[in-house]
Amino acid sequence: MNALQVSSVGFAYGARQALKDLTFELAPGRFGTLLGPNGAGKSTLIALLTRLYDLQQGDIRIFGHSLRDEPRQALRQLGVVFQQSTLDLDLSVQQNLAYHAALHGMPRREAQARIDEELLRQDLAERRHDKVRTLNGGHRRRVEIARALLHQPRLLLLDEASAGLDPASRLALGRHVRNLCREQGLCVLWTTHLLDEIEPSDDLLILHRGERVAWGKASQFGDDLAISFARLTGDEALGRGHVREALRPSGGRGFSREISNIEGIAAKAPPTQSTPPTDSAKEPQP
Ligand SMILES: Nc1ncnc2c1ncn2[C@@H]1O[C@H](COP(=O)(O)OP(=O)(O)OP(=O)(O)O)[C@@H](O)[C@H]1O
Numbered sequence: 713m714n715a716l717q718v719s720s721v722g723f724a725y726g727a728r729q730a731l732k733d734l735t736f737e738l739a740p741g742r743f744g745t746l747l748g749p750n751g752a753g754k755s756t757l758i759a760l761l762t763r764l765y766d767l768q769q770g771d772i773r774i775f776g777h778s779l780r781d782e783p784r785q786a787l788r789q790l791g792v793v794f795q796q797s798t799l800d801l802d803l804s805v806q807q808n809l810a811y812h813a814a815l816h817g818m819p820r821r822e823a824q825a826r827i828d829e830e831l832l833r834q835d836l837a838e839r840r841h842d843k844v845r846t847l848n849g850g851h852r853r854r855v856e857i858a859r860a861l862l863h864q865p866r867l868l869l870l871d872e873a874s875a876g877l878d879p880a881s882r883l884a885l886g887r888h889v890r891n892l893c894r895e896q897g898l899c900v901l902w903t904t905h906l907l908d909e910i911e912p913s914d915d916l917l918i919l920h921r922g923e924r925v926a927w928g929k930a931s932q933f934g935d936d937l938a939i940s941f942a943r944l945t946g947d948e949a950l951g952r953g954h955v956r957e958a959l960r961p962s963g964g965r966g967f968s969r970e971i972s973n974i975e976g977i978a979a980k981a982p983p984t985q986s987t988p989p990t991d992s993a994k995e996p997q998p
Pocket residue numbers: 725728729730748749750751752753754755756757905
Protein backbone atom coordinates (compact mmCIF):
# COMPACT_ATOMS: atom_id res chain seq x y z
CA MET A 713 0.00 0.00 0.00
CA ASN A 714 1.30 3.46 -0.87
CA ALA A 715 1.78 6.10 1.82
CA LEU A 716 0.39 8.66 -0.59
CA GLN A 717 -1.56 8.07 -3.78
CA VAL A 718 -2.61 11.11 -5.80
CA SER A 719 -4.86 10.03 -8.68
CA SER A 720 -5.98 12.25 -11.56
CA VAL A 721 -6.37 15.29 -9.31
CA GLY A 722 -7.58 18.49 -10.95
CA PHE A 723 -8.42 21.79 -9.29
CA ALA A 724 -9.59 25.16 -10.63
CA TYR A 725 -10.10 28.56 -9.03
CA GLY A 726 -13.03 29.64 -11.16
CA ALA A 727 -11.70 29.68 -14.71
CA ARG A 728 -8.06 29.32 -13.63
CA GLN A 729 -6.93 25.69 -13.71
CA ALA A 730 -4.34 25.30 -10.93
CA LEU A 731 -3.83 21.51 -11.12
CA LYS A 732 -4.43 19.31 -14.15
CA ASP A 733 -4.84 15.55 -13.99
CA LEU A 734 -2.06 15.11 -11.42
CA THR A 735 -1.04 11.54 -10.57
CA PHE A 736 1.88 10.32 -8.48
CA GLU A 737 2.51 8.06 -5.49
CA LEU A 738 4.98 7.71 -2.62
CA ALA A 739 5.85 4.43 -0.98
CA PRO A 740 6.19 4.23 2.83
CA GLY A 741 9.58 5.45 4.02
CA ARG A 742 10.34 7.44 0.84
CA PHE A 743 11.44 11.07 0.69
CA GLY A 744 9.54 12.85 -2.08
CA THR A 745 10.51 16.30 -3.31
CA LEU A 746 7.89 18.40 -5.02
CA LEU A 747 9.69 21.05 -7.05
CA GLY A 748 7.99 23.86 -8.90
CA PRO A 749 8.39 27.53 -9.66
CA ASN A 750 5.96 30.13 -8.34
CA GLY A 751 2.43 29.42 -9.49
CA ALA A 752 3.17 25.75 -10.28
CA GLY A 753 0.37 24.54 -8.03
CA LYS A 754 2.31 23.37 -4.96
CA SER A 755 0.21 25.30 -2.43
CA THR A 756 -2.98 24.16 -4.10
CA LEU A 757 -1.90 20.54 -3.79
CA ILE A 758 -1.07 21.05 -0.11
CA ALA A 759 -4.43 22.70 0.49
CA LEU A 760 -6.07 19.61 -1.02
CA LEU A 761 -3.90 17.18 0.94
CA THR A 762 -4.77 18.92 4.21
CA ARG A 763 -8.44 19.32 3.21
CA LEU A 764 -8.32 23.08 3.37
CA TYR A 765 -9.97 22.76 -0.05
CA ASP A 766 -12.36 20.01 -1.10
CA LEU A 767 -11.32 17.80 -3.99
CA GLN A 768 -12.93 18.73 -7.30
CA GLN A 769 -11.55 15.95 -9.51
CA GLY A 770 -9.72 12.72 -8.77
CA ASP A 771 -8.86 11.30 -5.36
CA ILE A 772 -6.07 11.30 -2.80
CA ARG A 773 -5.39 8.30 -0.58
CA ILE A 774 -3.19 8.37 2.51
CA PHE A 775 -2.17 4.87 3.58
CA GLY A 776 -5.14 3.55 1.65
CA HIS A 777 -7.72 5.93 3.16
CA SER A 778 -9.51 8.15 0.67
CA LEU A 779 -9.61 11.84 1.60
CA ARG A 780 -13.00 11.93 -0.08
CA ASP A 781 -14.60 8.96 1.69
CA GLU A 782 -12.60 8.49 4.91
CA PRO A 783 -11.11 11.90 5.69
CA ARG A 784 -10.63 11.31 9.42
CA GLN A 785 -8.68 8.09 8.94
CA ALA A 786 -6.65 9.66 6.14
CA LEU A 787 -5.77 12.81 8.09
CA ARG A 788 -4.88 10.73 11.15
CA GLN A 789 -1.85 9.52 9.16
CA LEU A 790 -0.76 13.02 8.12
CA GLY A 791 1.53 15.50 9.88
CA VAL A 792 1.96 18.97 8.38
CA VAL A 793 4.53 21.74 8.70
CA PHE A 794 3.10 24.82 7.01
CA GLN A 795 5.18 27.47 5.31
CA GLN A 796 4.11 30.15 7.80
CA SER A 797 5.18 29.32 11.33
CA THR A 798 2.46 29.26 13.95
CA LEU A 799 4.69 28.80 17.00
CA ASP A 800 4.17 31.17 19.92
CA LEU A 801 7.57 32.83 20.24
CA ASP A 802 7.02 33.82 23.86
CA LEU A 803 6.27 30.29 25.04
CA SER A 804 8.93 27.66 25.64
CA VAL A 805 9.41 24.68 23.32
CA GLN A 806 7.70 22.45 25.89
CA GLN A 807 4.77 24.86 26.31
CA ASN A 808 4.21 25.11 22.57
CA LEU A 809 4.07 21.34 22.23
CA ALA A 810 1.91 20.82 25.33
CA TYR A 811 -0.52 23.50 24.16
CA HIS A 812 -0.86 21.79 20.78
CA ALA A 813 -1.40 18.38 22.39
CA ALA A 814 -4.07 19.77 24.73
CA LEU A 815 -5.82 21.48 21.84
CA HIS A 816 -6.05 18.13 20.11
CA GLY A 817 -7.43 16.38 23.15
CA MET A 818 -4.37 14.27 23.91
CA PRO A 819 -4.40 13.02 27.53
CA ARG A 820 -1.74 14.89 29.53
CA ARG A 821 0.40 11.89 30.48
CA GLU A 822 0.42 10.49 26.96
CA ALA A 823 1.18 13.95 25.58
CA GLN A 824 4.18 14.36 27.86
CA ALA A 825 5.57 10.97 26.86
CA ARG A 826 5.20 11.86 23.17
CA ILE A 827 6.77 15.30 23.71
CA ASP A 828 9.77 13.72 25.45
CA GLU A 829 10.15 11.22 22.65
CA GLU A 830 9.91 13.82 19.87
CA LEU A 831 12.27 16.28 21.53
CA LEU A 832 14.86 13.53 21.69
CA ARG A 833 14.23 12.55 18.09
CA GLN A 834 14.58 16.17 16.93
CA ASP A 835 17.75 16.74 19.05
CA LEU A 836 15.94 19.43 21.00
CA ALA A 837 15.75 17.94 24.49
CA GLU A 838 18.22 20.46 25.89
CA ARG A 839 16.24 23.38 24.50
CA ARG A 840 12.97 22.22 26.06
CA HIS A 841 12.60 25.13 28.48
CA ASP A 842 13.94 27.83 26.16
CA LYS A 843 11.57 30.34 24.67
CA VAL A 844 11.08 29.67 20.96
CA ARG A 845 12.15 33.27 20.31
CA THR A 846 15.71 32.35 21.36
CA LEU A 847 15.97 29.46 18.84
CA ASN A 848 17.47 29.88 15.38
CA GLY A 849 15.30 29.31 12.30
CA GLY A 850 16.40 25.70 11.79
CA HIS A 851 15.60 24.76 15.38
CA ARG A 852 12.22 26.48 15.20
CA ARG A 853 11.43 24.31 12.19
CA ARG A 854 12.41 21.24 14.20
CA VAL A 855 9.97 22.27 16.93
CA GLU A 856 7.29 22.44 14.25
CA ILE A 857 8.30 19.00 13.00
CA ALA A 858 8.10 17.64 16.56
CA ARG A 859 4.64 19.18 16.88
CA ALA A 860 3.51 17.74 13.56
CA LEU A 861 4.66 14.27 14.66
CA LEU A 862 3.06 14.25 18.14
CA HIS A 863 0.11 12.18 16.98
CA GLN A 864 2.50 9.70 15.28
CA PRO A 865 1.51 10.16 11.64
CA ARG A 866 3.29 8.07 9.02
CA LEU A 867 3.33 10.77 6.32
CA LEU A 868 4.90 14.19 6.96
CA LEU A 869 4.19 17.09 4.65
CA LEU A 870 6.55 20.08 4.69
CA ASP A 871 5.55 23.13 2.68
CA GLU A 872 8.64 25.17 1.77
CA ALA A 873 9.95 24.40 5.26
CA SER A 874 13.37 25.80 4.41
CA ALA A 875 12.02 29.21 3.40
CA GLY A 876 13.84 32.00 5.18
CA LEU A 877 16.72 29.80 6.39
CA ASP A 878 20.34 30.46 5.45
CA PRO A 879 21.90 27.91 3.05
CA ALA A 880 23.69 25.93 5.79
CA SER A 881 20.51 25.65 7.89
CA ARG A 882 18.50 24.66 4.83
CA LEU A 883 20.83 21.79 4.05
CA ALA A 884 21.01 20.74 7.72
CA LEU A 885 17.21 20.65 7.91
CA GLY A 886 17.01 18.58 4.72
CA ARG A 887 19.57 16.12 6.13
CA HIS A 888 17.69 15.90 9.41
CA VAL A 889 14.36 15.12 7.74
CA ARG A 890 15.96 12.57 5.40
CA ASN A 891 17.38 10.84 8.49
CA LEU A 892 13.86 10.60 9.91
CA CYS A 893 12.93 8.81 6.69
CA ARG A 894 15.92 6.50 6.60
CA GLU A 895 16.03 5.62 10.27
CA GLN A 896 12.39 5.78 11.31
CA GLY A 897 10.54 4.81 8.16
CA LEU A 898 8.64 8.10 7.96
CA CYS A 899 7.37 9.04 4.50
CA VAL A 900 7.97 12.71 3.62
CA LEU A 901 6.68 15.07 0.96
CA TRP A 902 8.93 18.15 0.85
CA THR A 903 7.95 21.07 -1.35
CA THR A 904 10.46 23.59 -2.59
CA HIS A 905 11.34 25.85 -5.49
CA LEU A 906 15.07 25.39 -4.90
CA LEU A 907 17.05 22.92 -6.99
CA ASP A 908 19.83 22.50 -4.46
CA GLU A 909 17.43 20.86 -2.00
CA ILE A 910 17.11 17.80 -4.21
CA GLU A 911 19.15 14.72 -3.31
CA PRO A 912 19.78 11.99 -5.90
CA SER A 913 17.92 9.42 -3.77
CA ASP A 914 14.70 11.48 -3.65
CA ASP A 915 11.53 10.69 -5.56
CA LEU A 916 11.24 13.89 -7.57
CA LEU A 917 8.05 15.43 -8.89
CA ILE A 918 8.35 18.58 -10.99
CA LEU A 919 5.20 20.63 -11.35
CA HIS A 920 4.79 23.45 -13.82
CA ARG A 921 1.58 25.38 -14.45
CA GLY A 922 -0.38 22.72 -12.61
CA GLU A 923 0.99 19.80 -14.61
CA ARG A 924 3.43 17.04 -13.82
CA VAL A 925 6.34 17.59 -16.18
CA ALA A 926 8.71 15.06 -14.60
CA TRP A 927 8.41 12.29 -12.04
CA GLY A 928 10.93 9.67 -10.91
CA LYS A 929 13.94 8.93 -8.75
CA ALA A 930 16.05 12.09 -8.94
CA SER A 931 19.26 10.20 -9.76
CA GLN A 932 17.56 8.63 -12.75
CA PHE A 933 16.94 11.93 -14.46
CA GLY A 934 20.50 12.88 -15.30
CA ASP A 935 20.25 14.79 -18.53
CA ASP A 936 16.47 14.48 -18.55
CA LEU A 937 16.25 16.67 -15.45
CA ALA A 938 18.16 19.44 -17.18
CA ILE A 939 16.02 19.04 -20.27
CA SER A 940 12.87 19.14 -18.20
CA PHE A 941 14.01 22.35 -16.62
CA ALA A 942 15.06 23.77 -19.93
CA ARG A 943 11.61 23.07 -21.26
CA LEU A 944 10.07 24.54 -18.13
CA THR A 945 11.77 27.80 -18.85
CA GLY A 946 11.12 27.59 -22.54
CA ASP A 947 14.63 27.07 -23.88
CA GLU A 948 15.58 23.61 -25.08
CA ALA A 949 19.12 24.72 -25.92
CA LEU A 950 19.81 25.03 -22.20
CA GLY A 951 19.31 21.31 -21.84
CA ARG A 952 22.34 20.67 -24.02
CA GLY A 953 24.73 23.05 -22.30
CA HIS A 954 25.92 24.23 -18.94
CA VAL A 955 22.65 23.56 -17.14
CA ARG A 956 23.09 19.83 -17.74
CA GLU A 957 26.47 20.03 -15.98
CA ALA A 958 25.04 22.12 -13.17
CA LEU A 959 22.32 19.56 -12.49
CA ARG A 960 24.52 16.47 -12.54
CA PRO A 961 24.48 14.72 -9.12
CA SER A 962 27.72 15.65 -7.36
CA GLY A 963 29.29 12.93 -5.24
CA GLY A 964 26.17 12.10 -3.28
CA ARG A 965 25.95 15.64 -1.92
CA GLY A 966 22.93 16.52 -3.96
CA PHE A 967 22.82 18.46 -7.16
CA SER A 968 25.33 21.17 -7.88
CA ARG A 969 24.58 24.48 -6.23
CA GLU A 970 25.88 26.59 -9.11
CA ILE A 971 22.34 27.30 -10.11
CA SER A 972 20.27 27.42 -6.99
CA ASN A 973 16.78 27.80 -8.31
CA ILE A 974 14.53 27.55 -11.29
CA GLU A 975 14.37 31.32 -11.63
CA GLY A 976 18.19 31.22 -11.83
CA ILE A 977 17.97 29.02 -14.89
CA ALA A 978 15.32 31.21 -16.40
CA ALA A 979 17.47 34.28 -15.84
CA LYS A 980 20.35 32.70 -17.78
CA ALA A 981 18.15 31.71 -20.68
CA PRO A 982 18.08 33.92 -23.73
CA PRO A 983 14.51 35.06 -24.34
CA THR A 984 12.62 32.49 -26.39
CA GLN A 985 9.05 31.43 -26.78
CA SER A 986 7.80 28.98 -24.18
CA THR A 987 7.64 25.35 -25.36
CA PRO A 988 5.17 23.07 -23.62
CA PRO A 989 6.71 19.87 -22.22
CA THR A 990 6.56 16.86 -24.51
CA ASP A 991 6.40 13.19 -23.68
CA SER A 992 10.15 12.79 -23.99
CA ALA A 993 10.62 15.04 -20.94
CA LYS A 994 8.42 12.86 -18.77
CA GLU A 995 8.08 9.69 -16.92
CA PRO A 996 11.15 7.84 -15.69
CA GLN A 997 9.56 5.80 -12.90
CA PRO A 998 11.15 5.34 -9.47
N1 LIG B 1 -7.11 31.83 -4.28
C1 LIG B 1 -6.80 31.83 -5.58
N2 LIG B 1 -7.62 32.36 -6.49
C2 LIG B 1 -7.32 32.35 -7.81
N3 LIG B 1 -6.20 31.80 -8.32
C3 LIG B 1 -5.34 31.25 -7.45
C4 LIG B 1 -5.59 31.22 -6.05
N4 LIG B 1 -4.55 30.61 -5.43
C5 LIG B 1 -3.70 30.25 -6.42
N5 LIG B 1 -4.16 30.64 -7.62
C6 LIG B 1 -3.53 30.40 -8.92
O1 LIG B 1 -3.38 29.00 -9.07
C7 LIG B 1 -2.11 28.70 -9.66
C8 LIG B 1 -1.30 27.80 -8.71
O2 LIG B 1 -0.98 28.56 -7.56
P1 LIG B 1 -0.26 27.93 -6.27
O3 LIG B 1 -0.26 29.00 -5.21
O4 LIG B 1 -0.88 26.63 -5.94
O5 LIG B 1 1.23 27.70 -6.81
P2 LIG B 1 2.58 27.50 -5.99
O6 LIG B 1 3.38 26.52 -6.75
O7 LIG B 1 2.27 27.19 -4.57
O8 LIG B 1 3.25 28.91 -6.07
P3 LIG B 1 4.01 29.72 -4.89
O9 LIG B 1 5.32 29.04 -4.69
O10 LIG B 1 4.13 31.10 -5.49
O11 LIG B 1 3.09 29.70 -3.69
C9 LIG B 1 -1.45 30.04 -9.95
O12 LIG B 1 -1.74 30.38 -11.28
C10 LIG B 1 -2.14 30.98 -9.00
O13 LIG B 1 -2.17 32.30 -9.52
